Amino acid sequence: MILYHGSNVEIGRIDLSLSKVGKDFGCGFYLSADKEQARELAERKTEQLGTGVPTLNAYEFDTGCLDDNSLRILEFQSYSKEWAEFVLKNRRNRTRMQIHPYDIVIEPIADDAVGYQIRRFVSGLIDMDKFLEELKYMKGQTMQYFFGTEKAVRYLTKTEAL
Secondary structure (H helix, E strand, O other): OEEEEEEOOOOOOOOHHHOOOOOOOOOOEEEEOOHHHHHHHHHHHHHHHOOOOOEEEEEEEOHHHHOOOOOOEEEOOOOOHHHHHHHHHHHHOOOOOOOOOOOEEEEEOEOOOHHHHHHHHHOOOOOHHHHHHHHEOOOOOOEEEEEOOHHHHOOEEEEEEO
16 A cells, blocks of 8 residues: 655655654654645645655555554544544643554544644533534545554555655
8 A cells, every 4th residue: 555745855764753742643654545635735844844845755555564463553444532532632742752552543634723623622612522523634534644663664665755
């Protein structure tokens, strides 16, 4: 399976120490099965940082690990209350320490305004049902793949940068 990572640079070697805190599933390397969504992210990131060139990094994911119990994997097939709570917990974690035991997390991507929606939920302005609805990606459900350990990253092979 080919997965994509949008960036402002070509990524030759995945370095988990460069990952940022407070992301949907914690510190790790994030990819999408949706090429266009990753391309849009590359353009947005390049514009935000004001440096580099929009780059679509592509990786072959050896999905055999999904069936052989060699990794700890969490997968949500669709948006749910449990998914929203998982995103909320990870987004509120401001440390590099994972708050979950998973090597790989496969879940629907959240909308870009996650931080804003979390503030509304935590302050009591919206309830869980509204929070869940607001987190859904506006362009339809797209799966996001999180690789949070070196063991998991070994199942990715760089194929190209577009």
